Amino acid sequence: MNYLxxxxxxxxxxxxxxxxxxxxxxxAGLLSLCHAAFYGxxxxxxxxxxxxxxxxxxxxxxxxxxMTVLLxxxxxxxxxxxxxxxxxxxxxxxxxxVFSVLRNWTSLTRGPYGVSGIPxxxxxxxxxxxxxxxxxxxxxxALVCVGLLHLIGHSxxxxxxxxxxxxxxxxxxxxxxxxxxxxxxxxxxxxxxxVPGVLLAGYLSYIDPTSFTLLESIFILSIxxxxxxxxxxxxxxxxxxxxxxxxxxxxxxxxxxxAANLRQITYxxxxxxxxxxxxxxxxxxxxxx
Amino acid sequence: xxxxxxxxxxxxxxxxxxxxxxxxALIYNTTHIFHIxxxxxxxxxxxxxxxxxxxxxxxxxxxxxxxVGLAAGLGILIDEVIHAPLDRxxxxxxxxxxxxLGLYIAAINAIALLFGSGTKMLSSxxxxxxxxxxxxxxxxxxxxxxxxxxxxxxxxILLRQTRLGQRLRAMRxxxxxxxxxGVNPRLMRWSVFGLGSALAAAAAVLLGLDxxxxxxxxxxxxxxxxxxVIIGGIGLFESAALGAMLLGLLQSVVVWQxxxxxxxxxxxxxxxxxxxxxPQGILGTRRRAExxxx
Numbered sequence: 001m002n003y004l005x006x007x008x009x010x011x012x013x014x015x016x017x018x019x020x021x022x023x024x025x026x027x028a029g030l031l032s033l034c035h036a037a038f039y040g041x042x043x044x045x046x047x048x049x050x051x052x053x054x055x056x057x058x059x060x061x062x063x064x065x066x067m068t069v070l071l072x073x074x075x076x077x078x079x080x081x082x083x084x085x086x087x088x089x090x091x092x093x094x095x096x097x098v099f100s101v102l103r104n105w106t107s108l109t110r111g112p113y114g115v116s117g118i119p120x121x122x123x124x125x126x127x128x129x130x131x132x133x134x135x136x137x138x139x140x141x142a143l144v145c146v147g148l149l150h151l152i153g154h155s156x157x158x159x160x161x162x163x164x165x166x167x168x169x170x171x172x173x174x175x176x177x178x179x180x181x182x183x184x185x186x187x188x189x190x191x192x193x194x195v196p197g198v199l200l201a202g203y204l205s206y207i208d209p210t211s212f213t214l215l216e217s218i219f220i221l222s223i224x225x226x227x228x229x230x231x232x233x234x235x236x237x238x239x240x241x242x243x244x245x246x247x248x249x250x251x252x253x254x255x256x257x258x259a260a261n262l263r264q265i266t267y268x269x270x271x272x273x274x275x276x277x278x279x280x281x282x283x284x285x286x287x288x289x
Numbered sequence: 290x291x292x293x294x295x296x297x298x299x300x301x302x303x304x305x306x307x308x309x310x311x312x313x314a315l316i317y318n319t320t321h322i323f324h325i326x327x328x329x330x331x332x333x334x335x336x337x338x339x340x341x342x343x344x345x346x347x348x349x350x351x352x353x354x355x356x357v358g359l360a361a362g363l364g365i366l367i368d369e370v371i372h373a374p375l376d377r378x379x380x381x382x383x384x385x386x387x388x389x390l391g392l393y394i395a396a397i398n399a400i401a402l403l404f405g406s407g408t409k410m411l412s413s414x415x416x417x418x419x420x421x422x423x424x425x426x427x428x429x430x431x432x433x434x435x436x437x438x439x440x441x442x443x444x445x446i447l448l449r450q451t452r453l454g455q456r457l458r459a460m461r462x463x464x465x466x467x468x469x470x471g472v473n474p475r476l477m478r479w480s481v482f483g484l485g486s487a488l489a490a491a492a493a494v495l496l497g498l499d500x501x502x503x504x505x506x507x508x509x510x511x512x513x514x515x516x517x518v519i520i521g522g523i524g525l526f527e528s529a530a531l532g533a534m535l536l537g538l539l540q541s542v543v544v545w546q547x548x549x550x551x552x553x554x555x556x557x558x559x560x561x562x563x564x565x566x567x568p569q570g571i572l573g574t575r576r577r578a579e580x581x582x583x
Contacts, residue, residue, distance in 0.1 A: 031383050078561075078565050079561070079565075081565075082565075084383070085382055085383070086564055086568060089515075089519070089560065089564060090564050090565075092560075093557040093560040094557070094561065095557075096512075096553055096557035096560075097558060097561075099553075100550075100557070103550070104548075104551060104554070215394070218390055222387075222390075261398040261399075261401050262398075262402070264395070264397075264398040265394075265398045265402070267391075268390075268391045268392065269391065271387065271390070271394075272391040275375070275387055275391070276374060276388070279380065
């Protein structure tokens with residue numbers, strides 16, 4: 001039972017991660033390989049503020065979001081001038097640098113040992129500690145984030161992003177400042193990625209750099225490519241599917257030792273097959289062009 | 290002198306990266322596919338060689354040639370099964386990239402499943418070392434330099450002196466036009482993927498002999514290779530080797546001045562600096578990034 005609850009917490013976390021990346025990929029049409037970097041910056045900022053500065057969950061959370069948004073400018077402002085695969089490469093470079101800093105700046109991040117002893121979040125004086133409480137807690141926060149992202153997607157801002165995605169030239173001819181809109185989308189996307197980071201830190205009470213690798217970025221991207229992008233249902237479906245489906249392997253009697261590898265193989269193959277036969281994803285609106 | 294030793298090591302690694310980078314450049318320049326699965330081919334080749342040489346006791350040369358040949362076939366297979374169908378549907382570059390990533394993840398985990406994720410050595414004996422002017426190199430390091438130089442020379446001759454080379458350069462300049470010239474585009478794709486993957490496999494065997502192998506080597510190799518291509522200049526073939534040598538040297542300077550831990554960060558930093566300030570690379574002609582992508 002606890003195992004199922006753990007999976008549900010993961011679904012909540014990945015729902016926010018995938019929907020925030022969707023704003024960039026599905027709405028603005030920008031493929032980014034550094035979402036795990038923002039997830040990690042959020043997690044580490046939150047964790048270090050709680051452990052080293054003694055802040056509570058609710059003050060660490062917004063600070064982590066602000067920090068992540070600020071750091072997002074350091075890559076978005078220069079890299080968004082680049083187009084297509086060049087932007088993807090720049091985001092990959094940023095991912096590599098952030099991971100390296102998390103692992104090697106030992107005096108701040110404690111390096112490969114990670115940060116431990118992160119306190120549990122409290123909610124109006126109630127300490128969230130049981131797995132079931134975590135499901136509801138992360139679920140509530142995920143619901144707020146998903147709702148906000150849905151509203152942003154349907155706002156004039158979201159529609160402007162879709163215009164950029166379809167035809168950048170037309171968007172600027174309509175008087176839209178394409179560069180600024182992209183930077184804004186990038187910042188919002190990064191800010192929302194920080195929230196699940198802080199949630200993860202509080203939930204596990206321990207984080208280390210291996211949760212925020214390039215492969216994690218690719219995994220988040222795969223979720224929304226497989227589920228579909230450009231709307232709210234696609235990424236959610238992808239998150240549920242890619243977290244739950246491989247766990248089913250466990251119930252088929254696959255031993256734990258090889259389950260992790262099999263899980264990765266499964267999602268790698270699903271990614272290839274979906275791109276080949278259904279490039280808009282299972283329930284997506286936007287088809288990569 | 291420690292400096293000379295580190296620089297020598299950097300050049301040796303640079304030679305191996307150069308082969309990966311040349312293979313990557315062959316594929317990228319002609320097909321515009323950002324072939325992350327190049328890293329999968331690299332890792333699969335390393336483990337093929339391990340199986341042939343260490344598990345089944347095939348002699349070194351035979352195992353190496355068998356590995357390179359099979360890797361070439363694997364490269365062609367990847368194109369036929371994944372990229373060619375996507376191309377027929379006119380898929381954008383990013384779909385190719387993501388499919389390639391999917392394949393890389395599946396392949397690397399299959400390797401980990403079969404062989405475990407620990408480091409494996411590709412030779413069971415202690416190697417002789419050679420010293421001169423304060424620099425000590427192992428036998429496999431010397432083999433890396435010699436073989437890489439020979440392969441590079443062979444590739445330059447192939448590109449500049451042969452019919453195939455002429456067609457490869459034509460394909461780079463305009464992939465659609467070569468079909469009009471009566472060249473079978475499919476055969477050209479086969480040569481590009483075959484040749485590129487063979488180069489990656491050669492590098493995997495060479496570097497594996499020196500450092501040992503684990504499932505993660507593929508990603509490191511393809512990232513270094515791709516960054517080397519960008520440093521050297523996209524759209525040129527031979528420039529990738531220059532980029533790789535510079536990258537190897539730079540890494541040894543980082544090891545010398547800071548720590549090996551920061552190697553990776555510096556590679557990515559160089560990537561971003563080049564993308565922003567010199568997207569055409571060191572040897573590339575001045576074009577805007579937008580033009581190169583288009």
